[in-house]
Amino acid sequence: MKEQLLEIGKKVVEKALSMGFDEAAVDVRSTDSLMVKFANSEPSVIQNWGSTEIGVYVTKNQRILGTSAPVSSLDDAYKILSNLYTMHTQLPQSMLYAPLPEPKKPDPLPGLVDKHLIDAINEPSNVSEAIVEAVNRYKIDSFAGMFQATHERRALVNSKGAELFEEGTFMKMYIRAFAGEGSGQWSLGSRKLKIKEVEHVAETAADFAFRSRVQEEVPPGRYNILLSPMVAGNFFNYIADMALAHSVLMGSSIFMNSKPGDKVAAEKLTIEDTPRNAELPGSTSFDDEGIPTYDKPIIEKGVLKTLLHNTKTAAKFGSQTTGNAGLIFPRLWSLTVHRGDYKFEELLSEMKNGLIVTNNWYTRLQNYVEGIFSTITRDAIFIVKNGEIVGAAKKMRIADSFPRLLQNIIALGDTQYDMYWWEVDTPTRTPYILVKDLGTSKHTA
Numbered sequence: 058m059k060e061q062l063l064e065i066g067k068k069v070v071e072k073a074l075s076m077g078f079d080e081a082a083v084d085v086r087s088t089d090s091l092m093v094k095f096a097n098s099e100p101s102v103i104q105n106w107g108s109t110e111i112g113v114y115v116t117k118n119q120r121i122l123g124t125s126a127p128v129s130s131l132d133d134a135y136k137i138l139s140n141l142y143t144m145h146t147q148l149p150q151s152m153l154y155a156p157l158p159e160p161k162k163p164d165p166l167p168g169l170v171d172k173h174l175i176d177a178i179n180e181p182s183n184v185s186e187a188i189v190e191a192v193n194r195y196k197i198d199s200f201a202g203m204f205q206a207t208h209e210r211r212a213l214v215n216s217k218g219a220e221l222f223e224e225g226t227f228m229k230m231y232i233r234a235f236a237g238e239g240s241g242q243w244s245l246g247s248r249k250l251k252i253k254e255v256e257h258v259a260e261t262a263a264d265f266a267f268r269s270r271v272q273e274e275v276p277p278g279r280y281n282i283l284l285s286p287m288v289a290g291n292f293f294n295y296i297a298d299m300a301l302a303h304s305v306l307m308g309s310s311i312f313m314n315s316k317p318g319d320k321v322a323a324e325k326l327t328i329e330d331t332p333r334n335a336e337l338p339g340s341t342s343f344d345d346e347g348i349p350t351y352d353k354p355i356i357e358k359g360v361l362k363t364l365l366h367n368t369k370t371a372a373k374f375g376s377q378t379t380g381n382a383g384l385i386f387p388r389l390w391s392l393t394v395h396r397g398d399y400k401f402e403e404l405l406s407e408m409k410n411g412l413i414v415t416n417n418w419y420t421r422l423q424n425y426v427e428g429i430f431s432t433i434t435r436d437a438i439f440i441v442k443n444g445e446i447v448g449a450a451k452k453m454r455i456a457d458s459f460p461r462l463l464q465n466i467i468a469l470g471d472t473q474y475d476m477y478w479w480e481v482d483t484p485t486r487t488p489y490i491l492v493k494d495l496g497t498s499k500h501t502a
Contacts, residue, residue: 058210059222062087065111066214069134073115074216076142080157082215083134084112084125084345084384090207091178093185095232098192098199100185105178112384113137114215114345117145119154123385153303155372160219163342163349168335169225170208173250177206177228187252191259192234195267202232202262206250219347227338229477229484232259233436234266239449240436241265242416244287246338246477246484265415269437269449277453279494281411281467283404283441288417288432290476290485293328293392295420295430296459297483300355300363302370303386311428311459315361322463324359325397330381331486332390338477338484339391346382350390353379356463365389394487397469404491406444407468412497413439413446414455418480428459433500457496465493 066083073081087109094102111134112125122141128134177184184204192200206228213221231244243261245254284292299310315321332341332350344350346368354362366374367382381387399407420432431454438450470488477484 058087059212062210062212063214063220063222065131065134066212067220068131069111069113069138070214070216072135073113073138076138078115078117078142080116080216082114082157082213082345085212086110086209088207088209089178090205091181092203092205093181095188095200095202097201099189103181111137112345113141114384115141116154117142119150120145120148121151121154121385122148125384153369153373155369157215157217158346158348158368158378160215160217160347161349163221166223166333166335166340166342169223169248169340171226171249174206174226174228175208177250178208181206184250184252184255187256188232188259191256192232192263194260195234195263197234197236197263197266200232200234200262202230204228204230204255213343213345213347215347217347221343221347223342225340229338230255230258231478232262234263236266237270238272239266239269241269242287242436244476244478244481246475248336248338248340265437269439272449272451273440275412275440275450275453277498279496281408281491281493282455282495283408283411283413284490284492285413285415286474286476286487286489287481288414289394289487289490290481291417291420291432292459292462293394293485293487294481294483295422296463297328297330297355297389297392299425300365301381301387301389302364302366302374305364306370306373309425311426312361312364313426317361317363319361320359321361321460322356322359323466325469326356326359326463326466327354327395328356329354329393330365330389330391331393332380334391334393334486337391337475337486339389341390344380344382345384346378348378348380348382350380389483392483392485392487394473394485394490395469396471396473396488398471399468400471401489404468404470404489405441405446408441408491409444411441412450413441415439417455420480430459431456431498452500454498454500455495456498462492462495465495467491467493
């Protein structure tokens with residue numbers, strides 16, 4: 058498979074240059090995947106599929122074009138090139154143009170392939186049974202969810218001489234359970250299949266649902282709020298996206314008026330882009346320009362340390378690439394929020410009075426530069442009084458700003474969880490995070 062994918066990449070690069078493009082980079086990915094969907098407390102759909110997708114980056118007279126699409130033959134790839142060539146005269150020269158960098162040999166990232174996940178792609182019954190059994194340890198009404206496993210092979214070839222290959226597996230899953238008025242959800246993303254971790258996802262969702270089955274209205278206002286890793290993962294995906302250099306250039310970042318070295322968060326917070334963490338999906342030894350990746354802090358002890366660059370944005374900023382090149386723009390790989398030293402019960406004690414928000418969705422920005430956002434809480438919200446959970450609240454919104462949230466972090470849990478689902482699109486390892494005085498408003502359907 059390695060030689061086959063590299064050969065496809067080389068032929069497409071050669072074709073692009075023969076057509077008249079100045080540069081070309083081709084990313085070829087072959088994947089085998091499984092998805093098990095759960096509905097009405099049982100597996101409802103089991104899908105297996107394989108695909109080959111090609112990403113193409115080309116330049117002509119400092120015009121930049123790129124796209125990605127599934128292909129079934131070299132002819133499909135050549136048609137993509139032909140379409141791009143037809144389009145190139147209609148585009149202006151790019152303000153971000155910089156030549157592809159000279160390739161560098163990355164250090165291989167070991168441990169990306171897990172045999173147990175490959176086995177699960179071929180026979181998922183053990184995983185499905187473990188999920189059903191774990192959820193039903195609790196008195197719930199029903200559950201739904203999804204488990205997905207993927208085996209991916211990736212080749213990168215470009216006109217600068219890069220010929221790189223990487224192989225890996227990953228999984229992502231979420232389970233949502235229902236009991237009375239209550240519901241609960243938990244998720245997981247990993248390079249490895251560990252049944253105990255899969256069961257923990259199911260148990261956590263069921264536990265949240267059971268404990269939130271009777272709910273009460275809580276008036277809007279400012280509360281100390283403990284963000285679960287589901288919610289923290291969602292928020293930090295948005296915040297880290299704003300540290301991508303093109304987000305700053307496009308005016309869609311809270312870091313527009315900040316520079317590395319400025320304090321932007323509470324001292325307790327450190328968040329890193331961690332492509333070298335082989336346990337998280339998204340980890341990789343090289344980026345889409347063939348540059349070796351490395352772990353780097355985005356915010357370190359409350360201080361903005363790094364904007365994330367490819368060679369093009371780095372040239373614009375007078376900086377260096379950080380190994381974060383996507384096909385066109387910089388991208389995140391995976392995120393790690395450093396843990397604190399508070400046990401869960403100690404976080405409640407520190408909170409004294411407030412709310413635990415376990416899940417959210419539909420996060421929307423009203424103003425990107427000021428970071429003003431709102432998000433709808435989803436599933437269990439627990440009411441805390443005098444450091445103890447005393448009940449569950451009905452759905453509401455969190456409405457505040459990301460700069461205020463970052464500055465108001467007062468404690469972090471001592472246990473990290475690996476989140477990956479559709480509201481946490483960049484795999485994120487994070488603890489529970491306690492934030493003081495976050496604004497809430499009434500949810501309206």
